[in-house]
Amino acid sequence: MNTLNTDANIAKPDDFYARLLALHEGKSKSESDAINARLVLILCNHIGDSEVLEQAFELACEN
Amino acid sequence: MLQDRYQLAHKVYPYERSPDQDRDSAVRHPVVIVGGGPIGVALALDLGQQNIPVLVLDDHEGIGLGSRAICFAKRCLEIADRYGCGEPMLEKGVVWNLGKVFHKDAKVFEFNLLPESGHQFPAFINLQQPYFELCLVERLRALQAEGAPIEIRGKNSVEAVDVRNDHAALDVMTPDGPYKIEADWLVACDGANSPLRDMLGLGFTGKVFQDSFLIADIRMKGDAEFPTERWFWFEPSHGEGASTLLHKQPDDIWRVDFQIGWDVDRTEELKEANVRRRLDAFLGGASYELVWSSIYTFQCKRMDSFRHDRILFAGDAAHQVSPFGARGANSGMQDVDNLGWKLGLVIQGLAPEVLLDTYSEERVYGADENILNSTRSTDFITPKTEISKIFRDAVLTLARKAKFARPLVNSGRLSIPCIYDDGPLNGPDALEGGPAVTRVGAPMVDAPVDGAWLLGQFGGGFCLLTINTEAPEILDFGGIPVSCVSVSAHDNPELGERYLGAAKTAVYLIRPDQHVAARWDSFDETEVRKALHTAIGRT
Missing domain, CATH: 3.40.30.120 (Glutaredoxin)
Structure with a gap:
């Protein structure tokens, strides 16, 4: 079974985080929601593997 | 009670007095089918070809007016061909391959069904339901002429049913008054509102989804031309409503389906001026003749079992789906395909009665597959929550640019036949490397x-x-x-x-x-x- 990578995998975490937030600067709530939804779809497709996606879904739903 | 509920397109089985009406006691028939629509007549063809005597009762005298089911799938045509009437349907039908999907004003993408070579029948034809039914009834008449033991009686309305140990007793009303008959086996093909189902007090369960469609058949005048394609709009900007579908039919008729919500004033919406108001907004000033219009409502549900002892249910009487994916009439024909031979073998004493339980098992499995698919389509077309609308719109936006999002766009998953995986009648799959x-x-x-x-x-x-x-x-x-x-x-x-x-x-x-x-x-x-x-x- 393929495993979701939950180790740190992003080279420059602060740069990534700032870039992610910058996507939403000056956007309305509905524009931001739309960007987030598109981003989720794009990344899910990139991963593709349903086992990995299922693990990601579970992790996302944990509080 | 005999009451006309709809106009006829073809009066193909006018009332005739039957000798059964003059008998002192009820005549017993091996099979009585209630409902002379496409499913009932197809089943009569199946049994008639097996030389099993079959009687069809219908409370009207022929085929109802209006295009209704217009999209007939390959498997459905193959079944019709087995009954000897697939070719005339293909000849009359319109074959289409190209589909276009729009969101508001913008084209999202287009797709081509890319027909696979080496098949007698295409993936789909568009054909008005009355033509489909006429092909079946004409075939029935041809089989009768060859001596097949099929009878169809118009204006014979079943008023009451009494389930006995090894048969069902029916009270039938005709223009000449009532009479009684008995059936070893009774098959209800009497449609979504199945009176027989109600008389027996049998329920209809499952996921319920309610919506309605304003359906209009139009003939274009002048030079306005649309190609032979399927055009589907999400949230069309030409009017209110969740979706609009444009489809070509034979005889230069175009079918427009407006999804208009559940809570509508039927009488008001069906006034010609209101139908034209929607069409005018959609067609942008083109000139057309309004041939037929109707409001169609649907729900997604099915009976728990399609067999109740001596009574079997098929087609819309047994299950209903949303129209997305053309899974109504197409799945009803698969019911008949499944039921005909089983009933034939049981009647001839060649197979045990439990074979008829497998009709229910296999076709409930098929109905669930259709309900699942059509429910998913309706959830995509009419998102139920704010977040599902956000994702739906995200898919439609991405689909314009990114190929990966196109398979996620769900405007109806077109009917493909059910595969009875792990079915009760399955033998060994012992072909190593088999496709x-x-x-x-x-x-x-x-x-x-x-x-x-x-x-x-x-x-x-x-x-x-x-x-x-x-x-x-x-x-x-x-x-x-x-x-x-x-x-x-x-x-x-x-x-x-x-x-x-x-x-x-x-x-x-x-x-x-x-x-x-x-x-x-x-x-x-x-x-x-x-x-x-x-x-x-x-x-």
């Missing part, structure tokens, strides 16, 4: 064979299909004949791809409804006997 498309439980896939079509050589009875190997021409298993069709896959790549895969030889046991019952790499009489017994419910 998945023709696995045990699947309907046969057509292929060209020696200038003819493979499927045309099957159906009606059990058959063996041998490829690059031999089996006896005819076998007999306790009164059930099994004939053999032997073909070579040499120089026939389509046949090889669809039936051999990585195998060198193959032997398929084919049911009378052209579904695969079992398959092996070589013939073994003991194995075939065992699989045949499994396939007819003998234990």
